[in-house]
Amino acid sequence: MPSEIHQLPKNVPVCPVRGSVIYPTMVQHIDASRAISINAIEAAMEGEKVILIVSQRDKDVDDPKGDDLYDIGTACNVLRVRKNPDGTVQMLVSAVARVKATNYQRGDYLTADIEPLPAGKNKPVEVQALTRELREKFDTIVSGGKLNAEAVQTIASKDDVGEMADHIAFNLDFRLEDKQALLETENLTQRLTKLLTLLDTEQEVQSLQQKIRTQVKEEIDKNQREYYLREQMKVIQKELSGGDDEEGDEAEAFRAKIDALDLKPEVKKEIDREVNRLARMHPDAAEASVIRTYLTWITELPWNERSEDRLDVEEAAQVLDEDHYGLDKVKDRVLEFLAVRRLRKERAERGELSAEEVNKGPILVFTGPPGVGKTSIAQSIAKSLGRKYVRIALGGARDESDIRGHRRTYIGAMPGRIIQGIRTAGTKNPVILLDEVDKLGSSYQGDPSAALLEVLDPSQNQHFTDHYLGVPFDLSEVMFIATANYPEQIPPALMDRMEVIEFNSYIEQEKLEIAKRYLLPRQLIQNGLKQNQIAFTDAALEKLISHYTREAGVRNLEREVGTVARKVARKIATGKTKRAKVTDKELETYLGKPRHTPETEGLEDMVGVSTGMFYTPVGGDILFVETSIMPGKGLVLTGQLGDVMKESARAALTYAKSNAERFHIDKAKLDDSEIHVHVPAGAIPKEGPSAGGAMATSLISALTGIPARHDVAMTGEMTLTGRYLPIGGLKEKVLGARRAGIKHIILPKANEADIADIPMHLRSSMRFHPAETVDQVLDVALVGGLKALETTRDGSAPAVTTSKRKPTRRAGAGARA
Structure with a gap:
């Protein structure tokens, strides 16, 4: 240990340095610009010219204290100090020894007590082996060109291995923490071991850098070669085309666009x-035009363009309520869908789900009659999400290429409608409405519904390959919504990939609200009218709904409102009036005689006449079943009945025969009579199983002479043994019966839960009679009930007054009982 170490003072000024470490035996310039460092240097020069150089733990601290400095530093003799014109100070120091600093004191500058570190014992053999290894690794580092020649010469000239190790650590680009660790290690064996470890890491880094440098050079050489060849090709093509270089420029323009797509x-x-x-x-080759069109399609597709989702469930609910009245179940399901998507996105942001899992979800299919809002609610979903909206009409599509596109070998080939819709949207995550998916056809050119199987499968559509593109395009972020009028016409394999959301027909009250909130304001704008120029009374709108339209939705209703608005606009334009008020009595002056007369209940109880209910795509209504007994034989069925209704009539007759004794029906009358069952409005085809109860009631009433109640309507399917089975469309049937003035409804017991779907204000004004057997039906439907059947002994029919019910004739779509 040098003798000057014993001459070090106990307390010395401290000069903090940032990002560097100085080792003993080194002579180094120190630049000081902070007041705390300049004051320490001046104090050292006024004292014994000894200063402590110690590194800061955090180089960003401008006014360090003792806690901000390492405990081990280097004691240095100050050789020379020079003040610069800008106020900074440059100091030349000679590092003397590793010291431990304690008891930091702060005034105008820092001072500390210092104590030299103990050297520890070293084994000469270990030091010799480590020295040899150090020189070999140093030579390897030098061969990599990591150090400049002057530093290499200085290090090589060192005979003392400790000094050599310190100079290597100072000149190599180690981390500050590693350099400080070497400074704090006074024991030579340990210090050499740590330094060798750092040199191994540095050698691996150098090797990796060289590998990367080689790869980059090869890539540059390859690009330069391709550039040179392309330039040569441009010149050759320019000569061949007589100086016209548009084709080469075009290819380069396509190449630049494709590079920007990040494919x-x-x-x-x-x-x-x-x-x-x-x-x-x-450029004039026929194939060149085909390739240009193809590349244009490629560059115009949104390969990585997305619109940011707005997954605010409350805002979506507000948008749906603003755009649509009613449809509560549909809105609830849509909001549930958005809520699930929002939660998935939040989990993905936390790293719990992948992006692919966020986009996965059910494909929704909206089913229901025309005009109930299936298409418009899809637009509202896109609006609430903040996504682009694309509608693809599939009605009548018969070619697989409509979905997958044509191969480029065909003249006039184009991508399929899915890819065309993506390009129209300009983003890869639009809402795509597949409208009228139940109207898809098939031909010798393929089945488009089969092509949709891949499009609508979340596990496959991320690799959807259009025949025209020939490369996969990711559809997993697209939100597909399908619509259909008749879900049973959708192929089962396609239906299995979709979740059905049913749209029911609107009741009259809902149509009235829709007309006032949406249809009337829209038609006023379309026909140039101001709000104060025309007014519809509620009675006028109700009559318009019941007597001029017969539909499940509101399309025809809007047309009729528009017709009235145009006639009023004409009167205003010709000066005949300034404003008009449309009442129910004035409707005929605008629209003519009513086109539809709703069926009404019978005026009184009658023998052989029962009231049934039916459902059509435009809503529900009642029908009458009439039975007449006359001399002859057999069963006669009239009224355009389908096979199922004919079977219901036969089943009702069999049930009556099997219970003839219990109901006191004369068997001779059964055997020697022609039983004629007729359903009025014979021009309208009628089909369905739910007229079984009405058939049995009408037939048994005619055979026993007991009148059927005129204020009771029934729906349900019967069996030969008298069981009463469930049916569908109860809500629409009940609404039609209520419109006709019916107060009592007989329904199968199994359909009792469906009563909850009927609006409360209608339920409160009607009485429902669930039945499990035909006997229970007869007990309500016949005057006197089942007791009147079982107490009749002679089989004679009681006297019944002639019906005063006015005959009505209905026109419209085929009815389903």
């Missing part, structure tokens, strides 16, 4: 091949 490697490789073909091709 997947396998996709870019295929497209680059087409660009190279275009570059080599004569």
